[in-house]
Amino acid sequence: MSDLRTIKITVLRYRPEEEDEPTEQTYEVEFRDDWVVLDALNHIKDHIDGTLSFRWSCRMGVCGSCGMMVNGEPKLTCAAMLRDYYPNEVRVEPLVNFPIVRDLVTDMTDFMDKLKAVKPWIIREEEKPVSEGEYLQTPDQLKDYKQFSQCINCMLCYAACPVYGLEHDFVGPAAIALGHRYNLDSRDEGNQQRQHIIASKEGIWECTYVGECSVVCPKHVDPAEAIQQTKVATTTNRLKSLVMPWGNKK
Amino acid sequence: MMLDSETTKTYTRPISKAWWLRDRGYFNRRYFMFLLRELTSVFVALYVVLFIYELFLLTKGQEAHAAFQESLRSGPFIVFFLIALLFALYHSWTWLGLTTKMQAAGRGLVKIGTKTLPPIFVALGSYGAWLVATCVIAYLFLTL
Numbered sequence A: 001m002s003d004l005r006t007i008k009i010t011v012l013r014y015r016p017e018e019e020d021e022p023t024e025q026t027y028e029v030e031f032r033d034d035w036v037v038l039d040a041l042n043h044i045k046d047h048i049d050g051t052l053s054f055r056w057s058c059r060m061g062v063c064g065s066c067g068m069m070v071n072g073e074p075k076l077t078c079a080a081m082l083r084d085y086y087p088n089e090v091r092v093e094p095l096v097n098f099p100i101v102r103d104l105v106t107d108m109t110d111f112m113d114k115l116k117a118v119k120p121w122i123i124r125e126e127e128k129p130v131s132e133g134e135y136l137q138t139p140d141q142l143k144d145y146k147q148f149s150q151c152i153n154c155m156l157c158y159a160a161c162p163v164y165g166l167e168h169d170f171v172g173p174a175a176i177a178l179g180h181r182y183n184l185d186s187r188d189e190g191n192q193q194r195q196h197i198i199a200s201k202e203g204i205w206e207c208t209y210v211g212e213c214s215v216v217c218p219k220h221v222d223p224a225e226a227i228q229q230t231k232v233a234t235t236t237n238r239l240k241s242l243v244m245p246w247g248n249k250k
Numbered sequence B: 001m002m003l004d005s006e007t008t009k010t011y012t013r014p015i016s017k018a019w020w021l022r023d024r025g026y027f028n029r030r031y032f033m034f035l036l037r038e039l040t041s042v043f044v045a046l047y048v049v050l051f052i053y054e055l056f057l058l059t060k061g062q063e064a065h066a067a068f069q070e071s072l073r074s075g076p077f078i079v080f081f082l083i084a085l086l087f088a089l090y091h092s093w094t095w096l097g098l099t100t101k102m103q104a105a106g107r108g109l110v111k112i113g114t115k116t117l118p119p120i121f122v123a124l125g126s127y128g129a130w131l132v133a134t135c136v137i138a139y140l141f142l143t144l
């Protein structure tokens, strides 16, 4: 077909049973104008080299599993058009700041642990009986946290964050943003339970505001904003409880 | 994927100390600008040290102070003051720009009734307050 072009794709490979360090492999891929980087990887796997490993699922920017470094930037490979890189070559690497398991597959255990630690679900001091109906919320109350609820756990923000790269204890952008999302939810009463993680030294105070997490986030969650808002809110709450120790601290 | 770290041989690519110049093979302008902002504090601190030294000289008498002030008019000091000024401006400008971050999401920190004040007003307010404070301090310095 006339609309086919050929692009060079260099992939970082790591086969733990064969090598101690990652190596590189370059493939030449004929691509159509509407192909994304993930299409090229699937083409390589199906037609050129079946040993290449990578993660993906939805192909539509929803599942968050296809995050990789594309020419040094954390990207959802199902949303990165090859034509935007052509005629230059494309370099695909696993997300940085995470241990590589094989080729483009990383170990996300650390992120999953941190996500669990901020308790990203609605916490009630006491559940009301089902017979009393659902917890209602106004559109304005929904607006308060909606942006932060768009996170698809793709971990691009962790790959973009040099603080996380240098300090692995840092709770990190997405986990804090998701904790913040529930703290902002009018139905939630779990602020206190999340605070010792979110407002700790490893939480918001580790962030020096590089801001790159928000630049790379494909869902415009803006985790940097969640962190800065939490810094201000935590500080004002502390001041308030100093000045008015009898005040109602929720 | 959850792993048994005992049995799986993973590889972690190290991040270099110079990540703001080159992070695993790539230069990121925003990393560089971030580090530049952090560096500004060095120049501001040096300026403060000079300033405190100058105050200290005041206790040593008019002459010592005047001699020091004269030496500050030399080329190297002027270059230093210019750099310190540029850095201080860059830091203040970017730092105050961040105030918009308090506002952008649904629940901004500055509200009028139930409505969040648009971020641009918060930024303009911060820059305005900065300008006024600078003018007041400059006025006090030049007239007193």
Ligand code: SF4
Pocket (backbone or CB within 6 Å): A150, A151, A152, A153, A154, A155, A156, A157, A158, A173, A174, A177, A213, A216, A217, A218, A219, A220, A221, A222, A223
């Ligand atoms: S905050 Fe954005 S970049 Fe980070 S995991 Fe969620 S969707 Fe991905």
Ligand code: FES
Pocket (backbone or CB within 6 Å): A056, A057, A058, A059, A060, A061, A062, A063, A064, A065, A066, A067, A076, A077, A078, A079
């Ligand atoms: S494959 Fe699901 S987000 Fe890319």
